[in-house]
Amino acid sequence: MFAEARVVYFLNQFFAGVGGEEKANIGPHIKEGLVGPGPSLQKAFENYGKNINIVATVYCGDNYIGEQTEKAVAEVVELLADLKPDLVVLGPAFGSGRYGYACMELGNAISKQMDTFCLTAMYSENPGIELYKKYQNEKLFCFPTTDKATGMARALEEMAAFGVKLLSGEPIGPAELEGYVGRNIRGPWIAEKNGAERSIDMLLARIHGSPFLTEIALKDDDDAVAPAPAVKDITTAQIALVTTSGMVPKGNPDKFRLSDNSFWRQYSIKQLDTLVAGEWFSTHGRYNTFFVDKNPNFAVPLDVARQFEQEGRFGRLTDDYYIVPGASSQMVNAIRMGAEVAADLKERGVNAVIFTST
Amino acid sequence: MAKEIERVGIPVALITALELLALHHGANRVVKGVAIPHPCGEPEASAEDDLKVRRTIIDLALEALQTEIVEPKVFARDFGVYTAKL
Numbered sequence: 001m002f003a004e005a006r007v008v009y010f011l012n013q014f015f016a017g018v019g020g021e022e023k024a025n026i027g028p029h030i031k032e033g034l035v036g037p038g039p040s041l042q043k044a045f046e047n048y049g050k051n052i053n054i055v056a057t058v059y060c061g062d063n064y065i066g067e068q069t070e071k072a073v074a075e076v077v078e079l080l081a082d083l084k085p086d087l088v089v090l091g092p093a094f095g096s097g098r099y100g101y102a103c104m105e106l107g108n109a110i111s112k113q114m115d116t117f118c119l120t121a122m123y124s125e126n127p128g129i130e131l132y133k134k135y136q137n138e139k140l141f142c143f144p145t146t147d148k149a150t151g152m153a154r155a156l157e158e159m160a161a162f163g164v165k166l167l168s169g170e171p172i173g174p175a176e177l178e179g180y181v182g183r184n185i186r187g188p189w190i191a192e193k194n195g196a197e198r199s200i201d202m203l204l205a206r207i208h209g210s211p212f213l214t215e216i217a218l219k220d221d222d223d224a225v226a227p228a229p230a231v232k233d234i235t236t237a238q239i240a241l242v243t244t245s246g247m248v249p250k251g252n253p254d255k256f257r258l259s260d261n262s263f264w265r266q267y268s269i270k271q272l273d274t275l276v277a278g279e280w281f282s283t284h285g286r287y288n289t290f291f292v293d294k295n296p297n298f299a300v301p302l303d304v305a306r307q308f309e310q311e312g313r314f315g316r317l318t319d320d321y322y323i324v325p326g327a328s329s330q331m332v333n334a335i336r337m338g339a340e341v342a343a344d345l346k347e348r349g350v351n352a353v354i355f356t357s358t
Numbered sequence: 359m360a361k362e363i364e365r366v367g368i369p370v371a372l373i374t375a376l377e378l379l380a381l382h383h384g385a386n387r388v389v390k391g392v393a394i395p396h397p398c399g400e401p402e403a404s405a406e407d408d409l410k411v412r413r414t415i416i417d418l419a420l421e422a423l424q425t426e427i428v429e430p431k432v433f434a435r436d437f438g439v440y441t442a443k444l
Binding site for chain 1: 408420426
């Protein structure tokens with residue numbers, strides 16, 4: 001619990017009452033006290049009986065932030081430093097693209113640089129939402145609003161209620177329960193029913209046409225990579241084996257965990273024609289590893305790859321195989337490691353990859 | 359992962375039994391494997407037949423790596439008596 005809390009409120013030039021488009025180029029300024037929707041937000045906080053005060057309003061022109069974001073963000077952060085906020089509220093921006101962009105860029109930067117919670121609100125199709133989902137910032141929360149400012153009262157009410165929760169240090173639940181816009185951050189929580197029961201509930205809901213929520217939403221791939229060019233001359237190509245199967249040497253020297261690993265390794269197969277059971281085993285905790293432990297070539301097909309190499313079916317096999325995590329990895333880690341492995345393959349002059357995934 | 363490797367211009371043949379999931383996650387050259395816990399082999403087969411299955415899969419992977427594609431594609435092949443399990 002907190003005795004009192006300092007809130008700084010950020011608005012654009014329009015909601016701060018400074019002006020419209022003709023003022024959209026003004027830089028950041030501070031106004032003491034309450035401006036624009038400020039009094040309503042202050043009142044909403046007071047409904048919770050806590051000593052929460054909006055100590056200042058910072059405003060800035062939409063175009064000023066849009067056209068020189070880095071500079072504008074640095075200036076706003078500098079203004080905020082002296083104000084020592086416990087929470088920064090930005091917007092709501094509703095359907096306004098530039099305002100939404102400003103709230104999100106500022107919210108992301110302020111929360112990171114000042115280690116302060118930031119809270120904003122906007123319409124689902126505001127381009128700021130895309131940034132929000134990209135940043136996946138655990139200290140930045142956004143609430144959904146209407147397209148037009150008619151939803152002001154409700155947005156302020158929701159932000160105030162959630163702001164009190166943030167300031168109190170209460171644990172924050174998933175987006176579906178708390179009401180903020182989700183940004184695909186996965187975290188542990190305690191469920192009342194076990195996984196089998198929840199999946200049956202979900203299946204029944206689906207059969208009956210009732211609403212249900214998936215626990216692992218698959219993201220649509222909005223970052224498609226075009227197919228790499230085919231190998232021109234396979235007889236000279238260097239091919240690497242990469243796997244997510246969890247296959248490691250006996251003793252698991254690098255201590256891969258059963259899931260959620262955040263590093264990759266390569267192990268030498270230079271002198272080997274096959275992976276012998278007992279010498280290699282799988283550390284993967286999310287599938288039945290019985291079969292690959294009995295025959296590791298089911299996961300890392302070294303025996304056949306070596307045969308093909310000796311038969312001249314391709315140039316040569318890379319001296320190491322790569323193990324990359326596949327069990328419940330965080331997407332952000334997976335992308336980073338994918339890029340690291342890709343750079344390493346490139347450096348070794350690898351021409352193609354055979355990638356096995358369990 | 360496979361996607362990040364293709365991003366730098368290295369073709370990847372991704373062998374998996376979960377071909378639709380692989381496509382969903384942006385893999386381009388997907389080779390249909392035998393089963394989730396043993397993508398490159400058939401534990402119920404004799405050692406000789408299992409080797410044939412694995413050779414078929416790696417052969418298909420090499421074919422995938424040499425095939426110019428403009429959009430994601432699944433490469434699948436008959437594994438003889440074990441095809442029924444696919």
